[in-house]
Structures are given as C-alpha cells and as structure tokens.
Amino acid sequence: MKRISWKHAALSTLCLAVLGAATFVGLAKIGVAKGKKPEIEDTKRLNVYADNWFSLYINGELIAVDSIRFIPHNVISVDVLPEYPMTIAVIAKDNANAKTGMEYRNTQIGDGGFILKLADGTVTGKHWKVKVVAHGPVDRDTQNPKVLTTEIPARWSEIDFDDSSWQPATEYSEDAVRPKRPFYDHDFQGAKFIWSNDLDLDNTVLFRVKVDFPPDGSTPKNFPILQSE
Numbered sequence: 001m002k003r004i005s006w007k008h009a010a011l012s013t014l015c016l017a018v019l020g021a022a023t024f025v026g027l028a029k030i031g032v033a034k035g036k037k038p039e040i041e042d043t044k045r046l047n048v049y050a051d052n053w054f055s056l057y058i059n060g061e062l063i064a065v066d067s068i069r070f071i072p073h074n075v076i077s078v079d080v081l082p083e084y085p086m087t088i089a090v091i092a093k094d095n096a097n098a099k100t101g102m103e104y105r106n107t108q109i110g111d112g113g114f115i116l117k118l119a120d121g122t123v124t125g126k127h128w129k130v131k132v133v134a135h136g137p138v139d140r141d142t143q144n145p146k147v148l149t150t151e152i153p154a155r156w157s158e159i160d161f162d163d164s165s166w167q168p169a170t171e172y173s174e175d176a177v178r179p180k181r182p183f184y185d186h187d188f189q190g191a192k193f194i195w196s197n198d199l200d201l202d203n204t205v206l207f208r209v210k211v212d213f214p215p216d217g218s219t220p221k222n223f224p225i226l227q228s229e
C-alpha cells in the first residue's frame, strides 16, 4: 500500500478548504442575488375614490375593495408592491337599485365617478378602457324604470384578457363629480375622474389599463425571490 506523506495530506486538506471556501462564497453570491427581499420602502401608495364603490385587481390579483358600499364617500389608501407590466382592472358601481337603476329607495337618478393615483405616477384618464355592464333607468324614465345589463365577461380582470373592443374612458371635471371631503385629504394630483360616457345612467362599469413602466420615470425593481418557481 502506498503511503501518503504528510505533505500530500496537508496539500489535499488545503485544496479541499480552498474549494469549500470558493463554493461557499459562490453560493452566498447567488443567495444575495436571489434573496433580495422587498422592503416597505419598495411599495407605492395607491389612493382610490369611487362614487360609490369599487373593487380593484392588479395583474389578476384582488388588491383593494371599497369598505363602504354606498355613503359616506371615502378614500381607500393601500400599499402596493408594483410589478411591471402592471394590468389594473376595476369594477366600479354607482349606488343603484338593480331593478330600477335609481338610488335612495328609487327616488332619484344618481351619478358615478372614479379616480385613482398610484405613487409611481399611474393615474386615471381617458387612456383607460371602459365597459358598461349595467345601465338604467333607460331613457331616464323614472316612472316606468327599466335597466339593461350585460354579463360581466369571464376573466375580465386577468392580464391576458382582450379589452380591444372596450371604449376609451370619459374624463369628468371635479365639478361634474363633486367629490366629498376625504378626496381632498389624499394625493390625486394629475389624476382625472373617469367613467363611461354616461355618468348618470351607466351604473356598473369595468375599467382596465396596462402600465408598462413607472410613469414617473423611476426604475422598476424586480424581486425574483417572490417568484414561485
């Protein structure tokens, strides 16, 4: 049997130690690259005001729901971790009886309105798409009120949903929507009120927009650690 000298043994041990250290450093580097976790500073504040109610999805995931169905009018303000491209999809409802299209126990026609700002510069405007799914009372006939409804398309809030047949949203002035006090306590700078082209009679509408990059020009951050595979 060949004898291994202490010099050989020492050299082998040294080689193994160097190899081990190199492997450790390599893994640590991969760990840093793959393991960067988002911090709260990476989130953006989302402010939403709806007359009267909304539910909002980002990239197909439910992100915010208006906590008050009717009145008082309120602002929902939540932290969002943006991921680009970002598809925002919203269902917004004016308060309206399902059978008459009217509010306050069927005594009057109410109006809608929706506005949103995300702190990356994303704002509502006529570049959003809209689809009406409930309308009434038809012809403003409050004596014999009728409503028209359209089925909400399947997968309407998903990223790959085809909204090319939807209409451009209509912008409305603050005077037209008359937002209530909480609106003025939050940042909506640069955002426009939107709805369909009938603020009074279209009572449930769907909105969609795709945001490819942060509109404020900031560099989007990527967090591979959040990916499932």
Ligand SMILES: [Ca+2]
Pocket (backbone or CB within 6 Å): 094, 095, 096, 101, 109, 110, 111, 112, 199, 200, 201, 202, 203
């Ligand atoms: Ca209405």
Ligand SMILES: [Ca+2]
Pocket (backbone or CB within 6 Å): 051, 052, 094, 095, 110, 111, 112
């Ligand atoms: Ca309303």
